[in-house]
Every structure is written in C-alpha cells, then in structure tokens.
Amino acid sequence: MDKNKVYPKKVMTIARKEYSGLLLEKTFILSLLVQLFIASFSAFLVVGLTSFYDPMALQGMQMKESKIGVIGDTDGELFKLMKISDLEPIKYDDFGEAYSDFYERKIDAIMNIPNEMAEGTGLINLDIYIPRSELKATIVSLQLKKPLEKFEQSVRTIRTARLEGYTPLDIQIMRWDQGTSSSKLEFIYVALLPLLMFTPAFISGGLVIDMITEEFERKTLELLLVSPVSLLDVIYGKTLVATAISPVQSLAWMLLLGLNGIRINNFTGILLIVVIVSLTLVIAGSIIAVLCKERGTSQLFYSLVLILLFMSSYLYTNSPLNLVSRLALDSIGYMEAFTWIAGYTCLAVLLLWALASIVEKEHMKV
Amino acid sequence: MSGWYTIAKWEFLRSGMKFSRRFVLAVLFTLVLLTIVSFAVSFTGMNLDQKIYSVFSTSQELNNIIEGDARFYILTDDGKDADLTIVEDRVYLSGTKKSVSAADALEKVFIAHRETVLASYNDINNSHPVWVTIHDLDRPESFQILGTATQKDGQVSDAGYENTGSIGNYKESTAATGQTSHIFSPEELEDLDNSNSKTLFNRQTIATPSYFMPPIPFTAILYSFLFIFPIYFVSQFYSSSILEERVNRRCELLLTAPLKSRDIILGKSIPYVLVTMVLLSVISLYIEKPSNIHELRTSIEMIGVIFPVLLLFFSLSFIAAIFSRSFKELTFAMVFFSVIVSGYLLFPAMFANIHSVSSISPMTLIVNLIEEGSISFGKYIFSTLPFYLVALSIYGFGTAIFREEDLFSQKTMKEKTLDCMELFLGAPLGSVFTLSIVSIPFVYMAQLMLIVMLFNLPLPYSIIVMIILSALVEEIAKSVGIYTIMKRGLKPVNLKTAVLLALLSGGGFFFGEKLVSVITLAPIASSAFGSVMTMGTLLLIPLLLHLVTAMITSLGVYFTGPRYYAFFLLAATGVHAIYNTYLLRGLFFG
Structure with missing residues (x-):
C-alpha cells in the first residue's frame, strides 16, 4: 500500500477517535464552564474595560451631580456653566473652609477660579483639587470636562479674533439625541467581538499540539503506524477535529451577543473567517508539534508565534481581526471582503501543503 | 545532601537539555521578528479600528482632515450608504447606532484638527487662554469596612447578619477625626503631591480643557496582569513537567528510590518557584524603581503579597497535573483554573480604594503598596491567609496521592478525590471533624468566587x-x-x-x-x-x-x-x- 497517499476514510476514523476522546475526558464541559465564566464576566468587562479604554465612555451613564467647592471668582461665566451642567457648585470664601468640607466628604472637588477676564490678555489658570485614587475623581473630572470646554470656547471666541488669518472650522453635526461616546461601540465591535471570535481558534491551536505531542510522548504513535494508516492520516485527522470545534463555539458567542442586543451583520462571512483562521492556526500548531515532538517546547513556540501574528494584525487594514469588526458593522463592500478572505484561504492552503511535506519527511524518520 | 535538592538539580538541568540548538535558533528568530513588528506597531497607535465608518463629502478640504483618522473612509461614488453625509457645513447622520458613534468620533476629529491649527500659532495667551492644573488631595476612605466585612462573614458563617447596624456610628467617628486634623495650605499640598505621586503611568497634571483627560480608573488591572502573566507562563511548564513524568513513567524509578514523595514534589517544584520569584522580583523592581531603603522594602513587600498567589497557582497546576489523564485535559484544566483565579484576583481589585471588601484580593494590596508604600499586617493576613491555606492543603492532598496506583492509572477525577479523602481520614489526626475544618478555606474561596460569577x-x-x-x-x-x-x-x-x-x-x-x-x-x-x-x-x-x-x-x-x-x-x-x-x-x- 502506498503510505504517502491520504485516505479520507482513514482521516475520518482518526478524527472520530479524537472527537470521542474529547467528549470522554469531559474536557468539553470544562471549556464550556470557562466560556460561561467569561460570559458572566463580559457585562462587567464592557463597563470595566470600556472605562479603562476610555474614561469618557462613562459619560453616558447616569451619575449623581457632584458637589464642587469653588473659591475665587464665583460670579463669572464658568460658575454659571457649571451650574447648568451636571455639577453643583458651592461658593466658599477660602481654601481652608473648602478643604475641611472636602475632608468630610461634603464636597468632592475644589476649584480655584482666578479673576482673569476673557477680554484680558493673561492666561486663565484654573486649579482643580480632586481626591487621590478614588473613582469619584474620574467622575468629577468627567462632569467637569463639558463646562470647561464650553468655557474655553467662549474665551476663545473673544481671543482668537486677535489671531491673524484664523477662521474656525464651523461644521454642525446634526444629532437628534444626546449622542453617546463612540468608545462603547468601538470597544464592543473592535476589541470584544474579534477577541471572542478568535479565542476558540487560539485554543484549538494549542489543543492540536496536545493531541500530537501526546502520541509522541506516550510512544503510541509507533503502534498507530503499524496499523494501515500513514502519519499524514493521523495528523490530518487531528487537524480536522481541532479545526471543526472552533466555529461552533464562535457561533454560540455570536448568538449570545445577539441576545444581549448587539447586532452582528454578515454572520456567514465572519464564520468563514473564523474557520480559515482556526485552520491556519491549527496547521501552524501541527507543524510545530511534529517538529518539536514535545509538549512544553511546542506550546512555548506556539504562543510566541501567536503573539507575533496578533501583533502584526495591527499593522494593516483588513487583518482578520479588523475584517471581523468591519463585517460585523457592515462597513465593507462585498468585493473587498471576498478578495481578502480568498487571500487568507490561499495562505491556509499553502500552510497545508507545507504540513504535508514536513509530515512526509518526518514519516521517513519514524 | 537531602533528596529534594538532588531532584531540584536534575529538574533544572533537564529543562535546559530540552532545548535543542535548532529550537533555540527558531525561538530567537521569532523573538527578533516580534521585536521588529512591535517596533512597527508602536508607530501605528495600536488600533484595530481601521475603516469602520463611512463618510460622504464633496469638500476636498474636509476629506483631507477626515482621512487623517484611520477609522473613517471616504465614499467616492454616490454615498448612498454612508454613515455620515456632509453637505456644505452640516453633517447628517444615517440614523443607525453606528452613525451616532461615527458622529461622536467625527466631532473629536474636528476638535483635534482645531487644536493642531491653533497650536501652529505662536501666541499662547490668545490661542490657548485657559489652563487647568490638577492636584490630587488625600482624604480618608468612606469607612464601610465594618458593615461589609460582617456581611461577608454572614455568607460564610450564618450568624453574622445581625450586626450591620454599626456603620452609622463608624461614619460619625471618622467625621469627628476629620475636624481635628491639621488643614493643609495649597502649597504644602503641592509638595505632598510631588513626593508620593509615584505611579506606573505618569498622570497628566496640567492641560487645556480640550486636552483635559479624566484619570484612568482600574489601573489595578494592568498591575495584576504584569504579575499574573509570569506566574501563568511558568506554571504551564511546571504542570507539563509533572504530567510528563507520569506519561513516560519515569517517575516510577523515582518512587522506587529511597526518597519520600514529599522530597520528589519539593524537588520538582522549587526550581519553578525560584524562576518565577526572580521574574516577579524584576517586575516589582521595575514598578517601584527603588531609590532608598524604604522603597526597597515596598518592593519586597510586593513580592510577599504575590507569593501566596504564586503558591495557589502552582498548587492548582500541580493537582491538575496529577488528576488529568492527558495533555488535553491538562490544558483545559489550566485554562479553567487560571480564568477562575484571575477573576478572583482582578474583580475585587477593580474596586480598590472604593470599597473595603476589595482587599480580599491580594492585587488590591499591590495597588495600595504602589500608592501608599505600605500595608497593615492585618490586611495582609485577611487577603492572603485563604491563599496560603488552600495552597498548602492542596499540596497536602497531592502529596498523599503521589503514589503509583494514582499516578499511573486511568482513574477518574472522582476516584482520585475519594483517594485523597480516604488517605486523609486514615492519617493520624485525620477524622471527619478535622476534614471539615480543613475544608473551610476552600468553601470560603469558592463562595467568594460565586460572588464574582453571580455579579452579573x-x-x-x-x-x-x-x-x-x-x-x-x-x-x-x-x-x-x-x-x-x-x-x-x-x-x-x-x-x-x-x-x-x-x-x-x-x-x-x-x-x-x-x-x-x-x-x-x-x-x-x-x-x-x-x-x-x-x-x-x-x-x-x-x-x-x-x-x-x-x-x-x-x-x-x-x-x-x-x-x-x-x-x-x-x-x-x-x-x-x-x-x-x-x-x-x-x-x-x-
């Protein structure tokens, strides 16, 4: 029998064996638990990480009016601007008085407004005292930002007229509602969604390494090869299983996000990318495992390669991560998406060919 | 020389042998590539949000401004499906959620453009007339510790619910201390400000309103990742090495040698613990950058805080390696444990300085150490004792079943757990009474993790x-x-x-x-x-x-x-x- 030819039937046998092995070891249940944990975490993540990503995103949330002690010029425009926004300014005569109220948590910040007029020429230096390392500091700063910007604008309308040849860019954005910060949407579609889509693929790559190195380390491979299967059949079988389980998980994620009211366009397109990326990663994992034959070193090398691939996706538009975001937001034309998906498929096929030739070489050695 | 030392030496040498020259070369090559790519990425602004909003506009001037931001792409043909359409000096939204977000992003682009144009004028009094200076002021935390701590006690012991009434008194007493305290003048406060505002991320203190950014909350997460990452990385190798001993049955020889199983486990663990400790020390020195003896103490204290976390992580990897029957199972078990433990560490740490219950996580202590330079011994015990106890008992159980019939058989997880229990009950002092006591820290941590999971x-x-x-x-x-x-x-x-x-x-x-x-x-x-x-x-x-x-x-x-x-x-x-x-x-x- 020709040992170098791949028989689909044998590949399927190996795949079936690996698949039932996965179920038998209850590893699936563990992985489901992990994903459930992440899911229960994700609402928290959206709030927590969004604010980490951009504190301005907290702006849309309902917050209590913060009390701010004001000293100095309490009759000027800034004081009025603060009053009509989400703040409650309180007048104080001197800093000591304000500080003792601040210390007792009656107010959350202190601001000193100097007596410099907008019509004047000197700089207007505002001193703001906020509580160190408290979440309150962030909230107060958020609520202060709008009135401060308005104040800056009003001073500027007077002062920039003195600049030669300056015409402000005057464009009105016709918003009907208050308008939320762009960070939340960008966080969900640009960070969260691609990460959730590709996490199963990352795990699959590690999984195939475990499957292959285990055969080497337990010395069961020699027994397997005595039976009428080739090394390539074995590797292909394992690759098939590892690749097949990741789009299922990604699909579950998308449905879950959909239930949470996050609209995802182009379901099939995204799934297609997930399949191709998992295939690529699983093949890469298989190549590494076949060459290293040992779990510890293979996993180390694989994680290095993974970080490398992850980093390089920052470098260009339409990297798999970016492509998922654009497809989910419906911000890409069909032709463009199709071309890139085809490109990634070619890459996967190329790697598959490399895997085949490497495995054949290794088979000779075994 | 005692037995564990020999084993430790072997383990150390063997992990060096594993790496063939070809492998080292490949790793080095990947690292070089990684450095180049990271260098290139550092110029791009670390964004994956290229071309997600579409804009249609006829003004070439505006197009130039908008295209400066990678998030936007200009539609050239008819602009039927554009998120934003610009006609003369008005921007119209298509009405979708995405377009609202796009409008917000566009507004920021215009503001950024305005600032660049204004910055080109060399007349700061007229172009940037308003400046904001931020000062951090210290004040005592609102003291809720008593109420919340007893509440949590209530979840563990069923008797603590009745005594939450004392929060009110506590608040009054802190208010009273506030009045007697010395009141700082602004100048003094500034000095204070400079002396211990030592954080990983240099906070902005002076800005114009347009550039004024609120302080980032949750910096604790970043510290946690810095510390957890090496632990996670090394524990992968650790568990892999233990499972390898089982898979290729090399450990059988060790067990027949005149060594106690305790020595074998110590010997196999210590090299990994040492390597991780070295990595963690480097990290804590990097964060604190000690310049005097006091700051050096702070970084040593940081390692003291992270050590129980390391122990717990390692004990979990150890037991996972003993319990699992294959590498696959080990991988999943490790992912599972690290997600759970990270959740336990990160979640409360997000509330550092807001809520006193956050000190159940050692990461909160790290944040406190960075900000204040010291922590009380009581707090240390409170957050790390469960870690020590759980880690030590896991190692205890693991050592008990470190014997041929459990290591080299395909027993199920349940059988192995029962083996642990059986050996414990058979040991001197072992009885149902002591078993219940030993289980307390496990129950305590499990319940805290439940809080994290059910928060949602x-x-x-x-x-x-x-x-x-x-x-x-x-x-x-x-x-x-x-x-x-x-x-x-x-x-x-x-x-x-x-x-x-x-x-x-x-x-x-x-x-x-x-x-x-x-x-x-x-x-x-x-x-x-x-x-x-x-x-x-x-x-x-x-x-x-x-x-x-x-x-x-x-x-x-x-x-x-x-x-x-x-x-x-x-x-x-x-x-x-x-x-x-x-x-x-x-x-x-x-």
Missing part, C-alpha cells in the same frame, strides 16, 4: 442563586468525608456511628467557620472582634443547622446506600438554603 445576574435572582449555591458548597464540604467512609467501607457503620459522624463533621465545620471569622476579621476591624464574640446567643442556631443538615446526608446515605448521595445532598442544601433565606429576609421584604 439582576439583583434578587443573584442573591437567591447565591444562597442556594453557597449552601450547596457547604453541604458538599461537610458530607464528603462521610460519603467516603460509607462508600469505601473504611469503618463498620451502624446507626450510632452514622449519627456520630454527622455530629463530628457538622461540629467541625462550625468550629472552623468561627475560627476563620475570628482570625480574618479581627485585624481589619477591632470592633468586629467584639461583635463576633458577643454573638453568643446566636451561635447555637447555626450550630444546630450544621448538625441537622449533616445528619440528613449522613443518615440518608446510611439507610439507602451511597448511590442516593446526590439526592440527600440536595435535600440538605434545601434545608440550609431555607434557613439562610430566613436570615436574609430583610433583603427581600425590608
């Missing part, structure tokens, strides 16, 4: 689920020893001994529970100590509860056999949950 459910449901699940956890802890005895037939069991076992395990659990609440709560709030001690009259009821529920499972299993264990476990859980609900009735109806 809407409020009344999360409390109901929490009550049921935490009752289940406690019941499992109490009955597992009894179950092992009856299943394995360790002792001849009759009705009298079945009752006795239930009394012992319920009593042991109660005893341990009180012990934990005294040890952990006393240091953080001295008045809590008093309240725990004065609960005398209330103590009897929880004791009774623990005895009754333990009795349900014990007698149930005795009469019907181990097969119906799950049924009686659930019954006991039900009784326990009803009692807890009764205690917490104020939350539902009050």
Whole structure:
C-alpha cells in the first residue's frame, strides 16, 4: 500500500477517535464552564474595560451631580456653566473652609477660579483639587470636562479674533439625541467581538499540539503506524477535529451577543473567517508539534508565534481581526471582503501543503 | 545532601537539555521578528479600528482632515450608504447606532484638527487662554469596612447578619477625626503631591480643557496582569513537567528510590518557584524603581503579597497535573483554573480604594503598596491567609496521592478525590471533624468566587442563586468525608456511628467557620472582634443547622446506600438554603 497517499476514510476514523476522546475526558464541559465564566464576566468587562479604554465612555451613564467647592471668582461665566451642567457648585470664601468640607466628604472637588477676564490678555489658570485614587475623581473630572470646554470656547471666541488669518472650522453635526461616546461601540465591535471570535481558534491551536505531542510522548504513535494508516492520516485527522470545534463555539458567542442586543451583520462571512483562521492556526500548531515532538517546547513556540501574528494584525487594514469588526458593522463592500478572505484561504492552503511535506519527511524518520 | 535538592538539580538541568540548538535558533528568530513588528506597531497607535465608518463629502478640504483618522473612509461614488453625509457645513447622520458613534468620533476629529491649527500659532495667551492644573488631595476612605466585612462573614458563617447596624456610628467617628486634623495650605499640598505621586503611568497634571483627560480608573488591572502573566507562563511548564513524568513513567524509578514523595514534589517544584520569584522580583523592581531603603522594602513587600498567589497557582497546576489523564485535559484544566483565579484576583481589585471588601484580593494590596508604600499586617493576613491555606492543603492532598496506583492509572477525577479523602481520614489526626475544618478555606474561596460569577445576574435572582449555591458548597464540604467512609467501607457503620459522624463533621465545620471569622476579621476591624464574640446567643442556631443538615446526608446515605448521595445532598442544601433565606429576609421584604 502506498503510505504517502491520504485516505479520507482513514482521516475520518482518526478524527472520530479524537472527537470521542474529547467528549470522554469531559474536557468539553470544562471549556464550556470557562466560556460561561467569561460570559458572566463580559457585562462587567464592557463597563470595566470600556472605562479603562476610555474614561469618557462613562459619560453616558447616569451619575449623581457632584458637589464642587469653588473659591475665587464665583460670579463669572464658568460658575454659571457649571451650574447648568451636571455639577453643583458651592461658593466658599477660602481654601481652608473648602478643604475641611472636602475632608468630610461634603464636597468632592475644589476649584480655584482666578479673576482673569476673557477680554484680558493673561492666561486663565484654573486649579482643580480632586481626591487621590478614588473613582469619584474620574467622575468629577468627567462632569467637569463639558463646562470647561464650553468655557474655553467662549474665551476663545473673544481671543482668537486677535489671531491673524484664523477662521474656525464651523461644521454642525446634526444629532437628534444626546449622542453617546463612540468608545462603547468601538470597544464592543473592535476589541470584544474579534477577541471572542478568535479565542476558540487560539485554543484549538494549542489543543492540536496536545493531541500530537501526546502520541509522541506516550510512544503510541509507533503502534498507530503499524496499523494501515500513514502519519499524514493521523495528523490530518487531528487537524480536522481541532479545526471543526472552533466555529461552533464562535457561533454560540455570536448568538449570545445577539441576545444581549448587539447586532452582528454578515454572520456567514465572519464564520468563514473564523474557520480559515482556526485552520491556519491549527496547521501552524501541527507543524510545530511534529517538529518539536514535545509538549512544553511546542506550546512555548506556539504562543510566541501567536503573539507575533496578533501583533502584526495591527499593522494593516483588513487583518482578520479588523475584517471581523468591519463585517460585523457592515462597513465593507462585498468585493473587498471576498478578495481578502480568498487571500487568507490561499495562505491556509499553502500552510497545508507545507504540513504535508514536513509530515512526509518526518514519516521517513519514524 | 537531602533528596529534594538532588531532584531540584536534575529538574533544572533537564529543562535546559530540552532545548535543542535548532529550537533555540527558531525561538530567537521569532523573538527578533516580534521585536521588529512591535517596533512597527508602536508607530501605528495600536488600533484595530481601521475603516469602520463611512463618510460622504464633496469638500476636498474636509476629506483631507477626515482621512487623517484611520477609522473613517471616504465614499467616492454616490454615498448612498454612508454613515455620515456632509453637505456644505452640516453633517447628517444615517440614523443607525453606528452613525451616532461615527458622529461622536467625527466631532473629536474636528476638535483635534482645531487644536493642531491653533497650536501652529505662536501666541499662547490668545490661542490657548485657559489652563487647568490638577492636584490630587488625600482624604480618608468612606469607612464601610465594618458593615461589609460582617456581611461577608454572614455568607460564610450564618450568624453574622445581625450586626450591620454599626456603620452609622463608624461614619460619625471618622467625621469627628476629620475636624481635628491639621488643614493643609495649597502649597504644602503641592509638595505632598510631588513626593508620593509615584505611579506606573505618569498622570497628566496640567492641560487645556480640550486636552483635559479624566484619570484612568482600574489601573489595578494592568498591575495584576504584569504579575499574573509570569506566574501563568511558568506554571504551564511546571504542570507539563509533572504530567510528563507520569506519561513516560519515569517517575516510577523515582518512587522506587529511597526518597519520600514529599522530597520528589519539593524537588520538582522549587526550581519553578525560584524562576518565577526572580521574574516577579524584576517586575516589582521595575514598578517601584527603588531609590532608598524604604522603597526597597515596598518592593519586597510586593513580592510577599504575590507569593501566596504564586503558591495557589502552582498548587492548582500541580493537582491538575496529577488528576488529568492527558495533555488535553491538562490544558483545559489550566485554562479553567487560571480564568477562575484571575477573576478572583482582578474583580475585587477593580474596586480598590472604593470599597473595603476589595482587599480580599491580594492585587488590591499591590495597588495600595504602589500608592501608599505600605500595608497593615492585618490586611495582609485577611487577603492572603485563604491563599496560603488552600495552597498548602492542596499540596497536602497531592502529596498523599503521589503514589503509583494514582499516578499511573486511568482513574477518574472522582476516584482520585475519594483517594485523597480516604488517605486523609486514615492519617493520624485525620477524622471527619478535622476534614471539615480543613475544608473551610476552600468553601470560603469558592463562595467568594460565586460572588464574582453571580455579579452579573439582576439583583434578587443573584442573591437567591447565591444562597442556594453557597449552601450547596457547604453541604458538599461537610458530607464528603462521610460519603467516603460509607462508600469505601473504611469503618463498620451502624446507626450510632452514622449519627456520630454527622455530629463530628457538622461540629467541625462550625468550629472552623468561627475560627476563620475570628482570625480574618479581627485585624481589619477591632470592633468586629467584639461583635463576633458577643454573638453568643446566636451561635447555637447555626450550630444546630450544621448538625441537622449533616445528619440528613449522613443518615440518608446510611439507610439507602451511597448511590442516593446526590439526592440527600440536595435535600440538605434545601434545608440550609431555607434557613439562610430566613436570615436574609430583610433583603427581600425590608
């Protein structure tokens, strides 16, 4: 029998064996638990990480009016601007008085407004005292930002007229509602969604390494090869299983996000990318495992390669991560998406060919 | 030389041997590539959000401004599906959620453009007339520690609910201390500001309103990742090495050698612990950059805080390697444990400085160390004691089953757990009573993790689920020893001994529970100590509860056999949950 030819039937046998092995070891249940944990975490993540990503995103949330002690010029425009926004300014005569109220948590910040007029020429230096390392500091700063910007604008309308040849860019954005910060949407579609889509693929790559190195380390491979299967059949079988389980998980994620009211366009397109990326990663994992034959070193090398691939996706538009975001937001034309998906498929096929030739070489050695 | 030293030396040398020259070259090559790519990425602004918003505009000038931002792409043809359409000086939205977001992004682009244009004028008094200077002021935390700490005690011990009334008094007393304190002048405060505002990220202190950015909350996460990452990385190798010994049966030789299994485990663990400690020291030195002896102490304290986390992580990897039957199983178990432990570490740390309960996570202590330079011993004990106890008992159980019949057989996880229990019960001092005490830290951590996981459910449901699940956890802890005895037939069991076992395990659990609440709560709030001690009259009821529920499972299993264990476990859980609900009735109806 020709040992170098791949028989689909044998590949399927190996795949079936690996698949039932996965179920038998209850590893699936563990992985489901992990994903459930992440899911229960994700609402928290959206709030927590969004604010980490951009504190301005907290702006849309309902917050209590913060009390701010004001000293100095309490009759000027800034004081009025603060009053009509989400703040409650309180007048104080001197800093000591304000500080003792601040210390007792009656107010959350202190601001000193100097007596410099907008019509004047000197700089207007505002001193703001906020509580160190408290979440309150962030909230107060958020609520202060709008009135401060308005104040800056009003001073500027007077002062920039003195600049030669300056015409402000005057464009009105016709918003009907208050308008939320762009960070939340960008966080969900640009960070969260691609990460959730590709996490199963990352795990699959590690999984195939475990499957292959285990055969080497337990010395069961020699027994397997005595039976009428080739090394390539074995590797292909394992690759098939590892690749097949990741789009299922990604699909579950998308449905879950959909239930949470996050609209995802182009379901099939995204799934297609997930399949191709998992295939690529699983093949890469298989190549590494076949060459290293040992779990510890293979996993180390694989994680290095993974970080490398992850980093390089920052470098260009339409990297798999970016492509998922654009497809989910419906911000890409069909032709463009199709071309890139085809490109990634070619890459996967190329790697598959490399895997085949490497495995054949290794088979000779075994 | 003692045995463990030899094993440690072997382990160290062997991990060096593993790397062939070809492998080292490949890794180096990848690292070089990685450096180049990271260098290139650092110029791009680290964004994956290229071309997500479409804009249609006829003005070439505007197009140039907008295209400066990678998020936008200009539609050239008719602009039918554009998110934003610009006609003369007005921007129209298409009405979708995405377009609202796009409008916000566009506004920021215009503001950024305005600032660049204005910055090109060399006339700061007229182009940037308003400046904001930020000062950080210290003030005492709003003191909720007493109330919340006893509440949590309530979830572990069922008797702590009654004493939450004292929060009010506490607040008043902090207010009183506030008045007597010395009031700083602004200049002094600035000095204060410069002296200890030492953070990883240099905070912006002076800006114009347009550039004014609120301080980033949750910096704790970044610190945590810096510390957790090396632990996670090394523990991968550690667990892999232990499983390898089992897979290729090399360990069989070690076991026949005149070595105690304790020595083998010590020898196999110490090199990895040392390597991780070195990595962690480098990180803590990097964060703190000590310039004097005091700051050096702070970085040493940081390592002291992270050490129990390392122990827990390693003990979990160890037990995972002993329990799992294949590499696949190990990978999943490791992912599972690291997600759970990271959740436990990160979640409370997000509330550092907001809520005192956050100090259950050692990461909060790290944040405190970075900001204040020291932590109290009581806080240290409070957050790290469960870690130490759980890690040590896991290592204890692992050492017990570190023998041929468990290492080289395909026993299921359940069988191996029962083996642990059996060996523990057979050991001197081992009884259902002590087993219940040992299980307390596990129960404590499990319940804290439940809080993390259930945080997401809407409020009344999360409390109901929490009550049921935490009752289940406690019941499992109490009955597992009894179950092992009856299943394995360790002792001849009759009705009298079945009752006795239930009394012992319920009593042991109660005893341990009180012990934990005294040890952990006393240091953080001295008045809590008093309240725990004065609960005398209330103590009897929880004791009774623990005895009754333990009795349900014990007698149930005795009469019907181990097969119906799950049924009686659930019954006991039900009784326990009803009692807890009764205690917490104020939350539902009050």
